[in-house]
Amino acid sequence: MPTIRKRGDGQYHVQIRKRGYPTQTKTFTKEADARRWATIIESEMERGVFVSRTEAEATLVKDVLQRYADEVLPTKRSEQSDKSRIKTLLNAFGDYRMASLTSTQIAKFRDQRLQVVGPQSVIHEINLLNRVLKTATMDWGIALPGGLPTAQVRKPTKPRGRDRRVAEAEIAKICSTTESAELRTIIVLAVETGMRRNELASLTWDDIDLTKQTAHLPNTKTDVPRTVPLSKAAVKALKLLGHQNEGRVFSLQAESISQAFERACAPHRANIAGVRFHDLRHEATSRLFEKGLNVMEVAAITGHKTLDMLKRYTHLKAEDLAKKLK
Missing domain, CATH: 3.30.160 (Double Stranded RNA Binding Domain)
Known part of the structure; x- marks a missing residue:
């Protein structure tokens, strides 16, 4: 009693x-x-x-978010983007006690955020909050009596994947417009290999074997190293850039690549609207399928971990599919 x-x-x-x-x-x-x-x-x-509530009742959400930012984020490749999301979560939930955080509060946050940003951004924010709470529960001993409240919140419907195909003529126009030899080479590699922006920016000459026509990527978004085959066009572009014995292939950083690409597409230059650098990865994935490669072969090149993600990045032309029908 x-x-x-x-x-x-x-x-x-x-x-x-x-x-x-x-x-x-x-x-x-x-x-x-x-x-x-x-x-x-x-x-x-x-x-x-x-389940004891003592620790959860004594701990503020902002303390857990800050600890995660200090101890866990530096080990993640998403550190920079997640830092911004941490600030958003601090503003929304920072003053709550861990024990008082409910799915209703998180659902309200979801609905309010959808009035400001897109569904994918909200999904990223809720997923980050879930990772923070899970770390606090599993690694820091702050048990939540009702379980993770984020697990009981319906996430926004994912937006449809972009279906923008980048025509060969558009790619040629962008390459002819830019004065950057590096950007031209990066564009060719992106279209020929489907490499991500960060993967291209981090390439070193030690990673590249022009004889075997491969580029090894030790650090990827999925934390799974992979070796990408280089087409003849990709090898030619690298040779034109000028092969070096060591060091980074490109001086452009990831953000600089996107900025340089946007400038090349601007109205006073190539005048190509509605295209982003990441669309080149979509284009590359679609082209690999159009060349007859199967799902496993394409995934090995692009690094997609699930069929669902691979489908979002693939936009086959109906006229090309019609040619295969009898």
């Missing part, structure tokens, strides 16, 4: 002692609240589902 006593300051102190469980204590200003809490805790102990 719980012990409830009224203290000299008028508050009610509750103590619950049960064999097999740590002693639970809490103080309330109202006796009714004290008895209600005691009934809930004792019932959970009787049913064998009790």
Whole structure:
């Protein structure tokens, strides 16, 4: 039975002692609240589902978010983008106690954010919050009695994948417009191999074997190294750039690649609208299928981990498919 006593300051102190469980204590200003809490805790102990709330009740969400930013994010490739998401989560949930965070609050956050940003951005934010809470529960010993509230929230429907195909004439026009030999080479490699922007930016000459026509990528978005075959066009582009014995292939950083590509597509230059650098990866994936490669072969080149993601990046032309029909 719980012990409830009224203290000299008028508050009610509750103590619950049960064999097999740590002693639970809490103080309330109202006796009714004290008895209600005691009934809930004792019932959970009787049913064998009790989880101590002490740590979760004493910890603010902002403390957990900050600890995750300091200790975990530096080990992730998504550190920079997640730092911005951490700020958004701090503003929304920072002052809540871990124990008081509910799925209803997260669902409200989802709906409010959808008025400001797209569904994919909201999905990234909720996924990050889920990872933070999971780390706090599994690694830092901050148990959440009701489980992860993020697991009980319906995520926004993912937007349809972009279906922008980049025509050969458009690629040629962009390459002829830019004054950057590096960007021309990067564009060719992106279309021929489907490499991601960060993968291209981090390429070193040690990674490239022009004799075997391969480029090894030790660091990828999925943390799974892969070796990408280079087409004759890709090898030619690298040779024209000027093969070196060591060092990075490109001086352009990832963000600089996108900025240079946007400038080349601007109205006063190539004048090509509605295309992003990442569309070249879509184009490359579609072209690999059009060359007759199967799913496993394309995934080995592009590094896609799931068929669903591979489908989002693939936009085959109906006229080409019609030619295969009898």
